[in-house]
Amino acid sequence: MCCNCKKSDLSLLDGTLAKYAGVPGSLITILQKAQEIYGYLPTDVLYHIADKIGSTPAKVLGVATFYTQFRFKPVGKxxxxxxxxxxxxxxxxxxxxxxxxxxxxxxxxxxxxxxxxxxxxxxxxxxxxxxxxxxxxxxxxxxxxxxxxxxxxxxxxxxx
Amino acid sequence: MTRIVVGQGSCGIAAGAGKVYAALEAALGKERDGVSLGITGCIGMCFLEPIVDIYKDGDLHRLVKVSEKDAEVIAEAVRSGDMSKLCSLEISKEDAEFLSKQTRIALRNCGITDPTDINSYVERGGYGAIKKVLSEMTPEDVIETVKVSGLAGRGGAGFPTWFKWNAARKAKGEKKYLICNADEGDPGAFMDRAVLESDPHNLLEGMLIGAYAIGADEAVIYVRAEYPLAIVRLEEAIRQAESAGYVGDNILGSSFSCRFRIKAGAGAFVCGEETALIESLEGNRGMPRLKPPFPAEAGYWLKPSNINNVETYANVAWIINNGGEAFAAMGTPTSKGTKVFALTGKIKRGGLVEIPMGKTLRDVIFDIGGGIKNDAEFKAVQMGGPSGGCIPAELLDTVIDYKELSATGAIMGSGGMVVMDSSTCMVGMAKFFLDFTAKESCGKCVHCRIGTKRMQEILIRIVEGKGKEGDIELLEELCRAIKDGALCGLGQTAPNPVLTTIRYFRNEYEAHIKDKKCPAHECAELLTFSIDKEKCRGCTLCASKCPVSAISGEKKSAHVIDAEKCIKCGQCRTLCRFGAVKVD
Structure with a gap:
């Protein structure tokens, strides 16, 4: 688990993960839903996603940083x-x-x-x-x- | 019965069509004897949005640049039946020619049907082609018809559609996929968005026919995340088509089944490349794969897959209904049918233009587009986005045809046409595209990743007046290396904007490098601002507004700009009412 970051409410993502975690190729969709929920992609959420879909944090972060849509800092109103x-x-x-x-x-x-x-x-x-x-x-x-x-x-x- | 229809594509909504609709709804009130209010998609005349069409007694009254304030007048005219009250809002004869000079196949329903209502599509013969295909044609017949039509991929490469379908049909495997590339990433192109938002059922029908032809039972549409309205309309269209029995299992009682899925992209230009798109569909970084194997053999999840662009599919139902010959009758020996162009930039009438292949660039820009804004001088047209090039004035009579356009160094591409006048710097244009490709390069191939970066650096130093002797030759050398060393279309075509601007506007590069001048007066670092003493009245307006207080002078006497302090923002020039600020 990462250190210096705030703890996000991971349970908000339960519904999305229940629906998509088992479907191959759904990582981008999960990241999009996570961003809708949190407004951006907090580090602990990325670790959580990697854990739940049976992947590595490196792979998840690799995909997330590839696409311009994903943000890693909170955004303004x-x-x-x-x-x-x-x-x-x-x-x-x-x-x-x-x-x-x-x-x-x-x-x-x-x-x-x-x-x-x-x-x-x-x-x-x-x-x-x-x-x-x-x-x-x-x-x-x-x-x-x-x-x-x-x-x-x-x-x-x-x-x- | 009078029908009022408000154009609600993204452009229309941005121009205020949503507010106009709400105002009309209020103005018409609840009692609407014989008057209906509805929406349609993009009419393609973006320069006149918001547009309201009134269908009355078989006539169409097209009202343009409508604002909320006009709602009462419109409601009153419709109630009284006296349409003459609306003549000030009606489209002018010249503007109407923008549409009447077009031949619409891919866009045939755009701006006419209601994209949120399947019945509206069916009333215009929609889903007739899939009925015909399922009852009368074998998959081979379909492929043959598409072959006869000469339809080629409208996404950029212009590869014959039938060939891809045939390869996917013949590929071994039970499970096959049909994919639609709706990741319209070329800056300056929006024809696919128009089809997605305005005629989603036409896309679905084209895809169904494709799926039947190759033997796929699953279809996926990969849509850009930047097109939220397109995604909403597609989702709704799929739901309606499912309940009407056009999508799902045993379509129209046949043994053919096909389910649809939408996948939203996440913002990566390279995903327009088909193997990168497949990687992205599988949830990975969108980096192109080595070909062969081609997607027709091993694509999505390594199963045989066929990928076409939105506009390509949008032609298919028409081809089935009217026959391949009718489509092939339009165009040139090497390019058949019509092509949609997104006409933008310094143009009087910007929007979507669908014309038969074989017309000239001049026809599109001057005859349909009405020429250059403010009657300025035409300089060049950029075609094909970051993969294309700039075509100069002397080649305006180039015929629209895959081969002819490639000979200029540009490409047909997806159909973006950005018109430029003498105020656009061509070196700046090349830099703009290299900024884009350097940022969008996925990084897999060294030549593309580092080469575009080095080219971008050279172009930056040229526009900043730090260009060196030999920079043009160095750029050309890098262009060749990137073309040779890149795996996918993004890298192979990234040098085109630079190569074409060097080819046709070499003197502009030389002016930047040798004379440290920008002939278009666009590159700020190369400009010097000064005040014409004869013209200056000493009104002090420029001095008071200069953000860095670089202008000084007494009231009623000529002012002076301090070149050391000046940041070349151009504010003084815009503000001066006497045209006294000179730029060189």
């Missing part, structure tokens, strides 16, 4: 996915990233100190005609300008 697709690039996604930095002071992969926002750069979100685009907690915001970004993020911050 608002998860900002900033699209890095070609169309967004051509239409100025870099300026959008700068505007996010100017407004809330975080870059790709970082979380604000108040725990409100996390910024993740993602590959194409597929809303290319509305580029540049970002997605916050599942809602898509298109045709962004630096001013619009500031307005959206400021409103969310005021909401708390």
């Amino acid at each position: 608002y998860l900002i996915l900033l699209c890095q697709g070609t169309a967004c690039h051509v239409n100025g996604s870099e300026r959008i990233a700068d505007a996010v930095y100017e407004t809330i002071g975080i870059r790709d992969g970082e979380t604000t100190d108040d725990g409100l926002f996390t910024l993740t750069h993602v590959a194409c979100l597929g809303c290319c005609s509305l580029s540049p685009v970002m997605m916050i907690n599942g809602d898509t915001y298109g045709s962004l300008t630096p001013a619009k970004v500031k307005e959206i993020l400021t409103a969310l911050r005021e909401n708390g």
Whole structure:
């Protein structure tokens, strides 16, 4: 068992493990469900999964770190996915990233100190005609300008 | 009966279609004599979203860029029957040409049927092809029809579909799998998402026919995690198809059984490669396998498996219904049927364009897409995403055909078409794609893992003005090494964006390296901002807004930018109302 990490409530994962632990090839599905439950993948949860599916922590961590979807640190209340697709690039996604930095002071992969926002750069979100685009907690915001970004993020911050 | 339909693909919802729907629901009230309100998927005219279609007395009134505020007016017009009230919202003649100039097969139901209702698909002849296949055709007949049609893989490689089906059919083994690659990872491509969200039953029917042809009883759809709406719609479609008897055991009373499963990807571009996708399906790191054996012999769980892309399957039911010859009648001698393109970037009318092969790039960009935004000058079109290349203006009359496009150094790919004008730096574009492939390289092959990283470093130093004599040649050498040394398509094609930009825009590379200039004025490190003394009115706006206080000057006299302090953010240039800020 790992040391310096907080203890997660492993029982939350019982249902998922009961359903998938015995099904070959389900590791990614289990990791996705775990992330839905905990918001990220805590180390003790990864050890627990390895134990229950009869695999090694190395294998589980190897798979989890391969895919960009999985996170190993808690995320903010608002998860900002900033699209890095070609169309967004051509239409100025870099300026959008700068505007996010100017407004809330975080870059790709970082979380604000108040725990409100996390910024993740993602590959194409597929809303290319509305580029540049970002997605916050599942809602898509298109045709962004630096001013619009500031307005959206400021409103969310005021909401708390 | 008047039918009001709101386009609810991801693009439409992002543009506010959900709110428009709610506003219409409220405006129409509970008493709705002869008026129905429903949804449809993506119409493909993303530049006009949200779109509301009204079907009345056999006519279609297409309202565009609708906002919640228009709901009352729409409800009133529908109630009174006086549609002239809506003329300000109706689509213009020019914009309507975006659709009327297309030939839609893969997208034939997109934006017409309700993707959440199987009956809507069946009313348009849906599941007729699988009925025909099960009652009249042997698996060999199906493969022969697909062979006659000339259908080739729409995911990028353009491999003949019948050949893969035939190999999987002939492979020894009781258990076989049919897999759909819906891991649409190319940045700038969203045609598969449109089919998944807007016409999921068409995909299921195409897959059923494929499963019957190869002898599979299990079908898996591998969908990107970034497409949550697609997953929801597919799940619903599978449930409805199961209860209607099109999916499951003994389909339509025959001996053919096929169950469906959805597997959500977890964000890895390389999983678009078929053997990497199989590894991922098995719960592993998505790293490509050595071929042979090909998936047709030993694929998912080492059983014979067939993998096709969404758009490929979306053509199959049409081919069965209309015959292989009808499909083959469209296109060029080497590329048959239609292809869907996602037209984006600096284009006036962006969205999904399905046209027969054999049209030219100019047809798509200027005739259908309406040309370049703000009537700027066309510079290049990027095709095929990170595996493709940039095609310059002088090749605009290139015919859309697998062979012709490959000859330019780009590829047909999955159909992303990102249009660029003179403000896009081509070296910056190459760097953008190398950033992507260097990040997405799975790391299995040394040439791909380290080679893309070294190329990325060279490109970074070029755009930062630190390029050296011989960098272009070094890039070319690395390109050749990566092409030769990589196992899968990701590595083999990763150099294409660099090779094509060097081939067609070598002067831009040279300008960056020798003159330390960016001709497109995009690479910040190579720009110098200055104020034209003649034009500056001394309004002080730029000085007050400069984030690093690099601008100084007295009120009503010309201002000056301190080049040492300037961070080249360009804010002053955007703000200046007199066009006095020059960039060089």
